[in-house]
Amino acid sequence: MLLAPASGRPPADTALIAPEALGSPAFRADHGTRYAYAAGSMYKAVASEDMVVRMGRAGLLSYFGTGGLRAERVVAAIRRFERDIPEGPYGFNLLASHENPAREEDQVRLLLRHRVRRVEAASFIRPTRALVRYRLSGLRPARDGSVHIPHRVMAKVSRPEVAQCFLEPAPRALVEALVLDGSITEEEAALGGRVPMADDLCAEADSGGHTDQRQLVVLLPDTVRQRDRVSRDFPAAAAVRVGAAGGLGVPEAVAAAFVLGADFVLTGSINQCTAECGTSERVKDMLQAAGAHDMAVVPAGDMLETGARAQVLRRGLFYPARANRLYELYQRHDSLDDLDERTADQLQRRYFRRSFDEVWEETRAYYAEANPAALELAERDPKHKMLLVFKAYFVQSIRLAMSGAEEHQVDYQINCGPALGALNARLRGTPWEDWRSRHVDDLGDMLMRGAAQVLSDRLEAMTSLTRDRRQQ
Helix, strand or coil: CCCCCCCCCCCCCCCCCCHHHCCCHHHHHHHCCCCCEEECCCCCCCCCHHHHHHHHHCCCEEEECCCCCCHHHHHHHHHHHHHHCCCCCCEEEEECCCCCHHHHHHHHHHHHHCCCCEEEEECCCCCCHHHHHHHHCCCEECCCCCEECCCEEEEEECCHHHHHHHHCCCCHHHHHHHHHCCCCCHHHHHHHCCCCCCCEEEEECCCCEECCCCCHHHHHHHHHHHHHHHHHHCHHHHHCEEEEECCCCCHHHHHHHHHCCCCEEEECHHHHHCCCCCCCHHHHHHHHCCCCCCEEEEECHHHHHHCCEEEEECCCCCHHHHHHHHHHHHHHCCCHHHCCHHHHHHHHHHHHCCCHHHHHHHHHHHHHHHCHHHHHHHHHCHHHHHHHHHHHHHHHHHHHHHHCCHHHHHHCCCECCHHHHHHHHHHCCCCCCCHHHCCHHHHHHHHHHHHHHHHHHHHHHHHHHHHHHHHC
């Protein structure tokens, strides 16, 4: 059953504007979707297999959350999608790994080996060797003289310098290095100079998780103008679709995004509070009760040393205060031994619930396999060792939320933006207040059909006003 649109009335089939008409026809054609709408990936399969399958069967695009997953889990997801939605639109998250580029390389090799045709590139500050290899692999001339691009890239951006990188061709130095080691062919390299790094550029505003907290009304038009400027010197950039993400939880917000020039919209936070989401029921209960002001911006655990920020749920949790405290301590101290006795005791008893030595042994074992270079640095540099120990708290907080451990609820890390609070307020008192009755494809239908109704109502009102003035 579809959710009611903004007005509370059933979706109207007689609206002046159809939801299928919103956004870019090229987006719908390229991805084979009903709407210019997508559900974004979320870490550790919070954007789950069930979510992707449900969306694909509804003719809607979504991205599986591969971040933090082992290769075998990703392969299992690929096989399920090939079986359950062979013709359905879907993709996989490709998360930048600034600390360990080998992780990106491994993931790209896996994606190419299994012929994954779409990725959502997240947290990139510039194209990397692995991302360029994915984009250029398989390029070939098309019969009409264009370039056939088998691998589609949707890049999430919030800064103009990052957007610029994805509107332009792959950096020449990276392309030449890939040719030199046989990762791509000379033909693929030559054709790579004719295509931008992305097909879709998603302007990510005040979102859950990593965020620069830019306002959509500023970011989206600015990114559209940037695309148009780049296309004057590089005409292929004109085909890049610019979409909107962040703060899109009610039909009016989605309507506003299309008015601002979005070719498509992408949602994230609202999809966590659905039956298909891959997190724990306890987290979903907490998210269902959240309001638009129940969020906080904290240091991002995976990029703690850089000061990058992430938006999380605050209500009923100690995690936001503790995340800020760890960042402050990292800034002020040079080692764990530099902490005063009271602070060290508090961290071990209340934050980690075990000793620093126990945390370090587990951390050491992980990095010995995943990133030996980082481990070697930590064993030489006490401050880096402290950084890795502190990062373990952020990893632990994600695991606790995913498992739904009741006794550690105050330490849950739940990435979320205010869009979910707006949706909760809209659905309060309706049959869809309970997350168990919410489904990810129904939310897409509600937002797109509701946005079409909002725009139709506004257009009708403006037309009537103009007509009345002419008759006066």
